[in-house]
Amino acid sequence: xxxxxxxxxxxxxxxxxxxxxxxxxxxxxxxxxxxxxxxxxxxxxxxxxxxxxxxxxxxxxxxxxxxxxxxxxxxxxxxxxxxxxxxxxxxxxxxxxxxxxxxxxxxxxxxxx
Amino acid sequence: xxxxxxxxxxxxxxxxxxxxxxxxxxxxxxxxxxxxxxxxxxxxxxxxxxxxxxxxxxxxxxxxxxxxxxxxxxxxxxxxxxxxxxxxxxxxxxxxxxxxxxxxxxxxxxxxxxxx
Numbered sequence: 001x002x003x004x005x006x007x008x009x010x011x012x013x014x015x016x017x018x019x020x021x022x023x024x025x026x027x028x029x030x031x032x033x034x035x036x037x038x039x040x041x042x043x044x045x046x047x048x049x050x051x052x053x054x055x056x057x058x059x060x061x062x063x064x065x066x067x068x069x070x071x072x073x074x075x076x077x078x079x080x081x082x083x084x085x086x087x088x089x090x091x092x093x094x095x096x097x098x099x100x101x102x103x104x105x106x107x108x109x110x111x112x113x
Numbered sequence: 114x115x116x117x118x119x120x121x122x123x124x125x126x127x128x129x130x131x132x133x134x135x136x137x138x139x140x141x142x143x144x145x146x147x148x149x150x151x152x153x154x155x156x157x158x159x160x161x162x163x164x165x166x167x168x169x170x171x172x173x174x175x176x177x178x179x180x181x182x183x184x185x186x187x188x189x190x191x192x193x194x195x196x197x198x199x200x201x202x203x204x205x206x207x208x209x210x211x212x213x214x215x216x217x218x219x220x221x222x223x224x225x226x227x228x229x
Contacts, residue, residue: 046219049214094211
């Protein structure tokens with residue numbers, strides 16, 4: 001069964017600190033993996049996308065990694081800011097068929113001053 | 114969110130009444146999706162469309178119907194709303210089933226629906 005699991009469920013850090021969010025998946029055949037940021041009351045916004053051949057992708061202070069062999073991805077946030085407080089969702093796309101997106105339940109990050 | 118608009122943003126309705134949510138896009142994308150988001154669950158697919166008049170069910174389609182009479186609009190209808198359908202509903206659009214472009218799969222801002 002295609003699944004995406006994220007950890008931790010929630011995380012609290014102090015402003016300026018770094019953190020890493022995890023995503024493990026069992027989706028097959030794999031096409032790509034996206035990380036989304038969802039602010040409270042808003043729709044998810046794409047941060048990064050990685051295909052099978054990519055193992056690192058950065059977007060400002062956000063760096064995503066992908067290990068296709070172990071089926072794991074991480075999202076590293078550097079020098080956190082209060083505006084990073086949000087839910088972060090990992091979404092894995094499978095190849096084949098007309099619908100392919102499998103969503104994780106997200107990690108809720110709270111950055112404190 | 115640029116290119117995709119959901120309406121209404123908020124709605125309160127009574128049990129047993131019909132409700133229609135609208136998703137409008139200006140990107141001319143072929144694929145459109147309706148999700149619901151509830152605490153403790155990831156986004157769950159209700160229905161999706163892969164072209165005008167072409168739709169298919171998702172994992173939580175019971176109690177919902179959809180219609181797509183033109184490329185830009187995708188309507189979600191609750192024929193007889195129940196309290197279990199209280200949720201936040203998101204529309205998404207994509208140019209292809211697994212677009213590799215960073216903005217190849219985008220979401221609207223959501224509709225918060227409360228059924229009392």
